[in-house]
Amino acid sequence: MREFKKYSFELDGIDKIILNSLMSNAKTSISKIAKEVGVSSTAIHQRIKKLEASEIIKNPVTPLNYKALGYKTIAYVGIYLEKSVKYQESINEMLKINEIIEAHFTTGNYTVFIKLLCKDNDHLMDVLRNKIQKINGIVRTETIISLEQSISRQIKP
Amino acid sequence: MREFKKYSFELDGIDKIILNSLMSNAKTSISKIAKEVGVSSTAIHQRIKKLEASEIIKNPVTPLNYKALGYKTIAYVGIYLEKSVKYQESINEMLKINEIIEAHFTTGNYTVFIKLLCKDNDHLMDVLRNKIQKINGIVRTETIISLEQSISRQIKP
DNA sequence: CCTGAAATTGCTACGGT
DNA sequence: ACCGTAGCAATTTCAGG
Numbered sequence: 001m002r003e004f005k006k007y008s009f010e011l012d013g014i015d016k017i018i019l020n021s022l023m024s025n026a027k028t029s030i031s032k033i034a035k036e037v038g039v040s041s042t043a044i045h046q047r048i049k050k051l052e053a054s055e056i057i058k059n060p061v062t063p064l065n066y067k068a069l070g071y072k073t074i075a076y077v078g079i080y081l082e083k084s085v086k087y088q089e090s091i092n093e094m095l096k097i098n099e100i101i102e103a104h105f106t107t108g109n110y111t112v113f114i115k116l117l118c119k120d121n122d123h124l125m126d127v128l129r130n131k132i133q134k135i136n137g138i139v140r141t142e143t144i145i146s147l148e149q150s151i152s153r154q155i156k157p
Numbered sequence: 158m159r160e161f162k163k164y165s166f167e168l169d170g171i172d173k174i175i176l177n178s179l180m181s182n183a184k185t186s187i188s189k190i191a192k193e194v195g196v197s198s199t200a201i202h203q204r205i206k207k208l209e210a211s212e213i214i215k216n217p218v219t220p221l222n223y224k225a226l227g228y229k230t231i232a233y234v235g236i237y238l239e240k241s242v243k244y245q246e247s248i249n250e251m252l253k254i255n256e257i258i259e260a261h262f263t264t265g266n267y268t269v270f271i272k273l274l275c276k277d278n279d280h281l282m283d284v285l286r287n288k289i290q291k292i293n294g295i296v297r298t299e300t301i302i303s304l305e306q307s308i309s310r311q312i313k314p
Numbered sequence: 315c316c317t318g319a320a321a322t323t324g325c326t327a328c329g330g331t
Numbered sequence: 332a333c334c335g336t337a338g339c340a341a342t343t344t345c346a347g348g
Contacts, residue, residue, distance in 0.1 A: 019221060026183050026217035029342070043315055045343070056226065060183035060219045061311075064176065068213045069314055074261065076233070076270065078301075091307045103308035104231065106301050113233065113301055117312050144235075144263050144270055150248045151260035154218075155274050157226055187324065200334050202325070 011056075011157060014039070018047055019057065019157045026060030066117055073118040074146040077132065078110035085137025087111065093135045099127050110142075121145075168213075168314060171196070175204055176214065176314045183217030223274060230275040231303040234289065235267035242294025244268065250292045256284050267299075278302070 011019070014037050021028040030048070034041045051057045066072075081090060087105060090112065094100050102115035118124040124145070133141060168176070171194050178185040178193075187205070191198040208214045223229075238247060244262060247269065251257050259272035275281040281302070290298060 019219075022219035023221055024216070024218060026219045031342070040316055041343080042317085042345095046315085054225065055222050058220045058222055059181070060217050061181060062176075062179035062183040062217045063215045064180055064311060064314060065212050065215055066312065068211065069312075071312065094308060098312060100308060101310055101312060102306065104301075104303035105305040105307060106303055108299075108301050110301065113303070114308070142265075144261075144265050144267065146261035146263055146270070148262040149259065150262060151251060151257060151271070153258055154221060155223065155226075155228065155255060155258060157221060186322090188322090196333095197335050198324080199326090199336085203333080 013037075014044075015047060015051065016157055018044060018051065022048075022057065022060070023154050023157075070119050071117045073116075073120055073124050074149060075116045075118065075124055076144040076146070077114050077116060077128070078142040078144075079112040079114065079132075079138055080109070080140040081111035082137040082139055090135055090137055094132075097127065097131050099123075099131075170194075171201075172204060172208065173314055175201060175208065179205075179214065179217070180311050180314075227276050228274045230273075230277055230281050231306060232273045232275065232281055233301040233303070234271050234273060234285070235299040235301075236269040236271065236289075236295055237266070237297040238268035239294040239296055247292055247294055251289075254284065254288050256280075256288075 017037055018033055021033055030041045030044045034044045037044070048057075079090075081087065091103060094103055094112075094114065099116050099118055100114050101117050104113045105111070106113045116124065116127060118127055124143075128141065128143065132138065174194055175190060178190050187198045187201045191201045194201070205214075236247075238244065248260060251260055251269075251271065256273050256275055257271050258274050261270045262268070263270045273281065273284060275284055281300075285298065285300065289295065
């Protein structure tokens with residue numbers, strides 16, 4: 001019996017052009033890509049379907065401009081967790097905090113490392129004091145505030 | 158003379174439904190949203206135009222599944238920079254390193270804080286030793302490796 | 315992988331409230 | 332300022348080869 005291997009096919013040049021177009025602009029028209037590489041729209045369409053099926057590309061998303069929405073402060077917080085406390089418990093609590101947009105279980109000093117998006121520094125301080133530091137098992141936190149984000153991009157396939 | 162105020166209008170319930178739909182799936186059809194809120198497609202379309210014009214939403218993008226492409230290691234690196242070295246110089250060097258997908262100028266101990274995406278730990282070590290630590294002015298780095306990303310989301314408007 | 319036609323969707327103009 | 336109808340343009344999908 002032949003097994004289906006997820007994630008296992010080679011991307012050729014056409015696939016890479018498709019990926020590079022779609023990753024920077026999900027609305028790139030299929031016909032435009034088709035003209036660029038010199039095949040029919042249908043061919044491009046079929047390849048995109050294949051890339052979706054193999055889960056190499058995900059649903060296109062529309063990024064919000066957080067600054068325009070009033071979220072101007074990006075911060076990272078390293079969290080020291082009591083050994084006795086279950087990691088998943090704290091994650092469950094963090095899921096309830098809207099300002100947390102990323103969380104990682106990490107090596108090194110910190111147990112958990114999170115990324116926060118807040119309106120301003122006051123908002124950040126409020127979230128830290130009244131939400132994060134009240135989570136059971138958190139013994140200490142270290143905050144890194146981003147003064148300027150100078151690089152933000154995806155990796156090229 | 159009347160000044161144009163960027164970013165300054167209130168989002169009503171309909172706008173929020175639009176944003177919530179598009180942010181999670183940029184391909185949500187206008188007509189579907191229209192049915193959901195009970196107005197015409199045109200009305201939704203006009204609102205989307207307005208959201209674009211006011212830069213609240215950006216170009217839709219197609220996220221790549223990095224795991225499927227073989228990138229399985231996420232790491233953060235805190236960088237200590239010599240005072241004598243210009244911040245922008247080091248950023249220019251970092252822009253050349255494909256594996257760096259985010260960089261921040263930060264408060265606290267680190268001068269610069271970056272996010273890296275690598276295929277595996279060997280790849281990470283190679284990038285650290287042979288690319289990052291060779292940048293002029295970097296005196297020390299601290300690496301945080303993500304063993305598991307447990308939260309990854311956007312903020313709800 | 316292609317052609318050609320059908321269906322769905324998105325876009326624009328113009329008018330109404 | 333916001334919404335709708337209607338017609339137009341473009342894109343996506345399907346059939347068959």
